Amino acid sequence: MAAIKAKRLLINIAKYVLLVFAAFVALVPIVSCVITAFKTDEEYASTSVMTLPESWLNFDNFVIAWQKADMGHAFLNSFIVLVCVLAGSVLISSMLAYVLNRFKFHGNTLIRNLFTIATLIPGIATQVTVYQIMTSLHLVNSLPGYIILMMGTDVITIYIFLQFFENLPVSLDESAILDGCSYFGVFFKILLPLLKPAIVTSAILKGVGTYNEYYMANLYLQDKTKYQVVSTSLYVFSGPMGSQYNYICAGVLITIIPALIIFLLCQDQIYSGMAAGAVKG
16 A cells, blocks of 8 residues: 555656646746846846846837837737638638538548648648749738638638537428528528537637738738738847847737737637537537
């Protein structure tokens, strides 16, 4: 018994050590970002990353980051992109899942397998072809073109909706069709309202990815004075002579505020959506 208790104690100690280490790794970048955001240029140049600033009431970096990076315009562009991308992505993904789940036709399984194969192809490997297509369609350096590109349906989102459709009985469709409802009516009036957990889950995944996207935004929105978004607005503080990380960190904290507010206001829906999306049945 003593040996068993000692083994359990060692396992528990190892668990807590790993949890503390993981928390440390996750929190150190955030803490260093907060500390750096309040430092003046002189403090940043003469102190280490974890040295506390002389004053926590120095908000000059935030003002400079907001004005010089034109973050107001960037937030507006990001909001437009997010609304359009989320609406289009959820609608396209749910309709694709509806067709694949409710209609049995030749090629249904093939399409599902192709979606699965598509997840195995790195996105960066297709960028040359995608860029050529976007250039030929004159969608490079265009906000609508970037929205269309980001609206591309994620395979994971399709499978999230497929999972929820499998839990909705086909009798709902049949009863509505017998009452004279069309397939579009069945989808929009009956099934789509029942997919709220799936919509929340997919919107979280797509929204976070779109809001944090830097590579695609930097590549396809080349005119930073007109089409900059939140993820590319702070690029103005980087240059060949070095980066002004005190302003960058201040801007990063500003970009976190909207996401934090949305999380605090919608945390119940987020938790319920993620929990429902993780369990089948």
